[in-house]
Amino acid sequence: MDDEKRKEQLRTMFSKVVDPLGYKFSTDEELVEFLLEQEVNIEKEKGSPFCPCQGLTGEREHDMKLVCPCIPFHREHYDAMKRCWCGLYVHKDVDDPDSLMQISLKEFLESKNKD
Amino acid sequence: MKKVVMYTLSTCPWCMRAKKFFREHDIPFEYTDYDKADDRTKEAIKEDCLAHGSEMSFPFVKIDDKVVVGYNPEKYATLLDL
Amino acid sequence: MKQEDNWIFALKEDELSNGEKKPLLIEGNKVLVLKIDGDFFAISNKCPHMECPLSKGTLEQYVIKCPCHDWRFDVREGKFLDAEEIRVPIYETKVMEEGVFIKLSKEGAGK
Ligand code: SF4
Ligand code: FES
Numbered sequence: 001m002d003d004e005k006r007k008e009q010l011r012t013m014f015s016k017v018v019d020p021l022g023y024k025f026s027t028d029e030e031l032v033e034f035l036l037e038q039e040v041n042i043e044k045e046k047g048s049p050f051c052p053c054q055g056l057t058g059e060r061e062h063d064m065k066l067v068c069p070c071i072p073f074h075r076e077h078y079d080a081m082k083r084c085w086c087g088l089y090v091h092k093d094v095d096d097p098d099s100l101m102q103i104s105l106k107e108f109l110e111s112k113n114k115d
Numbered sequence: 116m117k118k119v120v121m122y123t124l125s126t127c128p129w130c131m132r133a134k135k136f137f138r139e140h141d142i143p144f145e146y147t148d149y150d151k152a153d154d155r156t157k158e159a160i161k162e163d164c165l166a167h168g169s170e171m172s173f174p175f176v177k178i179d180d181k182v183v184v185g186y187n188p189e190k191y192a193t194l195l196d197l
Numbered sequence: 198m199k200q201e202d203n204w205i206f207a208l209k210e211d212e213l214s215n216g217e218k219k220p221l222l223i224e225g226n227k228v229l230v231l232k233i234d235g236d237f238f239a240i241s242n243k244c245p246h247m248e249c250p251l252s253k254g255t256l257e258q259y260v261i262k263c264p265c266h267d268w269r270f271d272v273r274e275g276k277f278l279d280a281e282e283i284r285v286p287i288y289e290t291k292v293m294e295e296g297v298f299i300k301l302s303k304e305g306a307g308k
Binding site: 034038052055057085087 | 124126149160164187
């Protein structure tokens, strides 16, 4: 299949998945295009559109939680950032994705335990 | 000069931005793309990442003995006294 | 349209034993019929993640696990176990005169 076509298919499928979770594609269209392109390539190489910004370990249980969109498995952490780790998806109310920071899981857990 | 070592993925835009940050500030750094590394290197990177915070998120930036996970120019700057 | 008109014959009651499932094409909808503890359930056969056929997944009690990336759904309400907002469409079933019938919702969910 044509890469461009696959990219659009992923876009259609994934928007249906993230919508009920309160997320949308980032308004940074260049970033979105880039990330989807990476996912198409990763899918060709590894069989699934794994996350372009997180590493696989080869253990199925770990890696299957990194197939895009991985939001369901990292919900609290991403909700705190209002974006997913890659920034492909953001909360629906976000218009300026550049203002959102990556917060590591460790920092997130530490700040959560403080509250 | 503090030593900057980075673990990255070849597919990750935030890793590219992190590299760009250090280049723009003329700070030398070493990096390894986890996804392109051989099995032994992979294993070592994985251990490092998991030991730090039980996740495999990139970029993973070490500035001397301090670790920053994620693209965070402010933190990089603070740690480098920029 | 009268309500009873929506019931469509799916399969004969004895075609499935407990714990078994069967994919069917019903009026253009990919449907998966399952029998668990004597009850029949019908869900869309397309995983809400990337549309893999759930018929190739594994069933454990009421939970079906997608063969592609292991997302798990409760076949009773269609809920995705890791985020309940995501659901696989479900259809009502009933058994009449040894036949299993399912009711396709008007929106044609699961198409
Ligand atoms: S972090 Fe974002 S882009 Fe990466 S897999 Fe998760 S949802 Fe997809
Ligand atoms: S298609 Fe079913 S879990 Fe991905």
